[in-house]
Amino acid sequence: MEHDSPVVDGNNDRVKRLRVDEESGSSSAVTSPASEVTSASEISKSVVDENAFLTEKDVGIEAYIHPETPAIDGIIKARFTDFSVFEIAPDGTVIHLTDMAPCDPAVEEDKKSSVPTTKTQETHSESSQTEKNANVKDTVQDVPLSAFPGVVLAILGEEPTVTFLKQLKSLSTGETKDAVVLPVPEGKALDKEQRTLIHQFIRQHFGTLESTVDKEGVFRVKPVFRKRNSRQNRDPRMSWKALGGEYCHFHLYKENRDTMDCLGRIARLLKIPTRQLLIAGTKDRRGITCQRVAIRRIRSTRLVQLNQGAIANPTYGFRLGNFSYKQRGLALGDLQGNEFHLILRNVQTPEDQINESLTKVKADGFINYFGLQRFGTSSVGTHEVGIELLRSNWKAAIELILSQRPEHSGSAKEAMEIWHSKHDPAAALAKLPRRFVAESSILETFSREGNTTNYLGAFQRIPRHLRSIYAHAYQSYVWNRVVSWRIQQYGLQVREGDLVLVSQSEVGSSSKLVDPEAKDLVEDVIVSDKPVAKIVTKEDLEKYTIYDVVLPLPGRSVIYPKNETFDTYKRIMAEHELDPENMARKDRELSLPGDYRRLVVKANKLEWSILKYDDAEQQLLPTDRDILEGNTIPDSKTKTLTALALNFQLPSSSYATMVLREATKMATSSGDQRQKMNNSTQK
DSSP states (O other), rough: OOOOOOOOOOOTOOOOOOEEEETTEEEOOOOOOGGGEEEHHHHOOOOOTTOOOOOOGGGGOOOOSTTTTTTOOOOOSSSSSGGEEEEETSSSSSSSOOSSSSOOOOOOOOSSSOOOOOOOOBBBHHHHHHHHHTOOOOOOSSOGGGGHHHHHHHHOOOOOOOOOOOHHHHHHTTTTOOOEEOOOTTOOOOHHHHHHHHHHHHHHHHHTEEEOOOOOOOOEEEEEOOOOOGGGSSSSSSHHHTOOEEEEEEEEESSSOOHHHHHHHHHHTTTSSHHHHHGOOOSSSSSSEEEEEETTTTTHHHHHHHHHHHOOOGGGGEEEEEEEEEOOOTTTTTEEEEEEEEEEEEOSSOOHHHHHHHHHHHHHOOOOOOGGGGGGGGSSSSHHHHHHTTTHHHHHHHHHHOOOOTTTTTHHHHHHHHHHOOHHHHHHHHHHHHTOOOHHHHHHHHHHHHHHHHHHHHHSSSOOHHHHHHHHHHHHHHHHHHHHHHHHHHHOOTTTTOOOOHHHHHOTSSOOOGGGGGSSSOOOEEEEEEEEEEEOOOGGTTTOOOOTTEEEEETTTOOOOOOOOOOOHHHHHHHHTOOTTTTOOSSSSGGGOOOEEEEEEEEOEEEEEEEESSSSSSOOOOOOOHHHHHHHOOOOOOEEEEEEEEEEEEEEOHHHHHHHHHHHHHHOOOHHHHHHHHHHHOO
16 A cells, blocks of 8 residues: 655654663663764753653654554553553463462371471471470480589579570470570670580580570570471472472563562562573563563472562562473563553544544554664663664763753752762762662762773673663664655555565575574564575565565664665664664674564454443453452443453564554653643643
């Protein structure tokens, strides 16, 4: 389908904005073409409207498949419960939280068996320890006063020592559980040799107790619960092989929390590195999401205990459940896609127009843009830092990351003011919140080295997964702009010279494969070493549709279309003094291999319905947690407001907001939606 829309030039009429991705600590600035680039230091000092935010046009999102269809007027993500995302496993299973019980087998109590009666088989229970203590042969009468070290007896006195021995007896038999303190008279103290004599005395006569001395010199005695190390006493049903494998898989349900934030908290509670928690892909922060996580050699019974903390502390924002044991963990990309349950509130569009618009989306799909999430949540897109990095302009990249931004507030704003006014990295770092990871890494490096000009060294101190975001965001930016031009010029036509992915046998082994190194992408991009990019010939035009056509993300291991589309790549990248045919870099992290991405995608199982409600704050969809806890959504009384509910599935790395954009014909940025919500509230 041909469209007469103007050719896209993403750099025309663009406003300079400043912002940072507070989740990742990354940042960028939007500038004019390379010949007119304003220095990063000048940008960081500019005064920006407090309402500035990154827009879709800033990242190349401009075209529609059907610009002529009716727009749907509504508000996206008015409440976080309006946006639910459920991972789809490779076998097609949609991931929900349906069970929070551990999956370890229960062990029947058998007094004749040597098998322990606890589930975890890791430690004695308090009750079993008490039972053991009750059978202790040593009593206070069995330990004569004469057995007590005489040198210590002389210091304590006879009566306090007898009382101390009685307390040890009660403690050893379980009659009391409170620690016993050695009654050293005030003004006196035991030396190291004397304390050693008491330690030896307790070990010899009270084997179930242990003695310690704290920093203040207080001598305490308490029961000891020793781990059961004997392998022959372990239940054979609890071996990793018997359970099904060394990896415990579970479903992570979270509410209005970032995936990495939740994983970080879980790791801290388990006292393990975050990298040991394996996922197939990250999920949106603002919303309700459920996804799979795998962890090696951690029991489900231990993970279940984290739910108690999550219930007691709402800031956790997660629940764990649906536990199982498997032989393998998870890797990025180990998913079929995601299922979305969405709500648009305060819908003003007539139902017949809603049906017309969504029917078109269901039939023809949507442009598979990288959504705004790919570029951070601020007015400084991560792709702008990527531009400077790919140009080896380390100073400009660091200055962009450390730029002052209008959304900074509180201690973050104060920290950046200190940096720009005093250039004191230590003072700025002391004020900067921990969530600003990239900024903190840079300032810490400057402070430790006493050198605020080692820009490359400072950048390399940023965690690797954050460093990779910037250059990959630039690839996404170029891809968005090229696809906007391609759709506006040629619509849904397949053109000679386009690219499609086919099996190797169709083109021969000499063709370039989709580079497996593209798995370094932060998002869960579909990557495989099997498909091959093939150039469409005139004879092929009837064989393929627009849903087969792909565009490359710029890189050293991809091929480009052999038509006007390649000229668009060169024109766009030339604006930043970059060349699509020269993407190799000495720094491996910046030597991007590239990847291929479909231009147009269809939403699978797209369904919609109209809901009526009467309270702007009313929850309209039950969550997995609501269902588990038996909570119900109250019915609306007056039903004066209208909402649109949508359900659909998307392949991995496709954005639900782009489906909504095609249907609603409105901007999906958080800033635009906030403004729309504010306008609606004021009416």
